[in-house]
Amino acid sequence: MNMCLYDKQYGYYSSKAIAIGTDGDFFTSPSISADFGELLARQLEEFWQVLGQPKPFTLVEMGAGEGILGKIILDYLQKENNSFYQNIQYLIIEKSNSLKEKQQQIINPEKYPVLWKKWQEIESESIVGCFISNELMDALPIHRIVKHGDELKEIFVTVNDGKLEEIYDNFSSNKIEEYLTMNQVDLTEDSYPNNYQTEVNLLSLEILEKINHKLQRGYILTVDYGYDAHKYYHPQRYEGTLKCYYQHRHHHNPYVNVGCQDITSHVNFTALEKVGEIFGLDKIGFTQQALFLMGLGLGDRLYGLSNDKILLSELWQRRNQLHELINPQGLGGFGILLQGKNLSDREKETPLKGFTHSPFSMAL
Ligand SMILES: C[S@@+](CC[C@H](N)C(=O)[O-])C[C@H]1O[C@@H](n2cnc3c(N)ncnc32)[C@H](O)[C@@H]1O
Known part of the structure; x- marks a missing residue:
């Protein structure tokens, strides 16, 4: 981003x-x-x-x-x-x-x-x-977070075979965990579905x-x-x-019109x-x-x-x-x-x- x-x-x-x-x-x-x-x-x-x-x-x-x-x-x-x-x-x-x-x-x-x-x-x-x-x-620019099984991961972007591809890995900063705690958010709770995605600014x-x-x-x-x-x-x-x-339309794909x-x-x-x-x-x-x-x-x-x-x-x-x-x-x-x-x-x-x-x- x-x-x-x-x-x-x-x-x-x-x-x-x-x-x-x-x-x-x-x-x-x-x-x-x-x-x-x-x-x-x-x-x-x-x-x-x-x-x-x-x-x-x-x-x-x-x-x-x-x-x-x-x-x-x-x-x-x-x-x-x-x-x-x-x-x-x-x-x-x-x-x-x-x-x-x-x-x-x-x-x-x-x-x-x-x-x-x-x-x-x-x-x-x-x-x-x-x-x-x-x-x-x-x-x-924000950090994107995903619930992956029982764990929380950050979503990163890499290039694979000439194409942009998302990969999941550990948080890039301890501040992300601190941010969620400060906001009293526990995304590992059962109420959050698998693959739940969100952002941390x-x-x-x-x-x-x-x-x-x-x-x-x-x-x-x-x-x-x-x-x-x-x-x-x-x-x-x-x-x-x-x-x-x-052009005054919105969508959810950051990988087009880059x-x-x-x-x-x-x-x-x-x-x-x-x-x-x-x-x-x-x-x-x-x-x-x-x-x-x-x-x-x-x-x-x-x-x-x-x-x-x-x-x-x-x-x-x-x-x-x-x-x-x-x-x-x-x-x-x-x-x-x-x-x-x-x-x-x-x-x-x-x-x-x-x-x-x-x-x-x-x-x-
Ligand atoms: C969505 S535009 C809003 C522009 C304006 N405030 C308006 O209401 O029309 C975001 C603006 O923030 C600027 N911007 C983004 N990150 C910034 C930063 N870290 N410090 C200062 N300006 C920033 C962008 O370049 C742009 O001018």
Whole structure:
């Protein structure tokens, strides 16, 4: 998965061909309309207020795709809340050089307070503000695990007779066992069928560790599709969550369209919460994207459409875009985890617009 997505020459995310949205293989919320970024910007403004308007307030976006989200947030705040905008420093951490180039075309660093950084270029405990990611964690290479008789094995890939072939062997890292134990998952139990397959995302925890290292005070907002550990490792989910996206169709075969298709796996939010607790991060809230956006004013935008003097075709398109962002079977069902570091009790307990509604179920 690492080679398929990130090989410097042939990897999906490294190639110039990668496009997100209608011309690509999948949509993300920022690629649908500006509403997601604008409403998210309102939440960021509230974070700034809760923290006592720190200067600078640094927003660190990790895995910024084509840079659309950053541009929307900065444009919106410049127009709607210039006093906040004047205090913003926007940092982007991006693995793909070709996407970084696209980002720099979209968010002109001469016009916006934006900088691209590598983790090692950020001083430890220097950030006061918020780390944001939208669909980063699902794009991280994972370890695939299989129940093979009474044993658990890792699935590796080799080349045999010119063809890609899966082989099973012992775990490549002790951390896989530790991860399952931490999530209170015992795949050797009888309820898990033979050949049960699933994933372990160790890199998501490494990223959280890096964030914790750089964050002095503030928030971590993770938006992605996923489940809690109980649902993720449910015995009935026997094929795991690995999915490939090619020209807006999804399937489960990572060995075709190699380097030309996206490969993802769902996010285990329990793991992020548990490891966060070990680091001393507080879980401030968890919600679903639909509820988050409704709390920040998406309902008003929908309602306002009927008063807008726009063409019927345009009205229809706007309405569909807003509905897509809150569709519970799609983007609206995404999880949004908010963690905090070094917040006072008052700051932790301050109600936040995006987290006023608690989710009654996780996305399926
Ligand atoms: C599915 S795309 C999401 C893009 C964007 N956030 C959006 O919502 O449209 C995943 C992004 O994460 C980047 N990425 C993957 N692994 C990364 C890592 N370890 N550090 C930083 N960026 C990474 C990819 O290059 C890509 O920009």
